[in-house]
Amino acid sequence: MLHQAELIEDWNRAQSRQPLNKIAPLESAMIPKIIEVRPLEGYRLWLRFNDGRSGTVDLSAELWGPMFEPLKDQQLFAQAKVDPELETVTWPNGADLAPEFLYETAQSCVAADAHEAARR
DSSP states (O other): OTTHHHHHHHHHHHHTTOOOOOOOOHHHHHSOOEEEEEEETTTEEEEEETTSOEEEEEOGGGOOHHHHGGGGSHHHHTTOEEETTTTEEEOTTSOBOOHHHHHHHHHHHHHHHHHHHHHO
16 A cells, blocks of 8 residues: 555654654655656567566557557557656557556566466
8 A cells, every 4th residue: 555654654653742754745656657668579568667667568459449550550569659748658640558557567467477487
């Protein structure tokens, strides 16, 4: 849970009438930001996030609809970049993906890979 330890510590400090600690804004912890992207084969992206985590996402099942179907063109897909204003992955045709979706997908893939490696 976000900031749970800090909140508990501040609660204890408040009960003993001690000054409270400052807690970092939740916004920076809640919305991941993509700082690097590398397009890979098979409609996959390697991503690095602002918290230092990285992972690979497979977008092959997400490329449908008028905005994302054009990304089935490998040359267009390979033009993925990080938009400095949106802080997520974008393409020249205007397609972009929510950084929260990419973060959750990348982290679940990392966890699945670790689970698979442990089974070997």
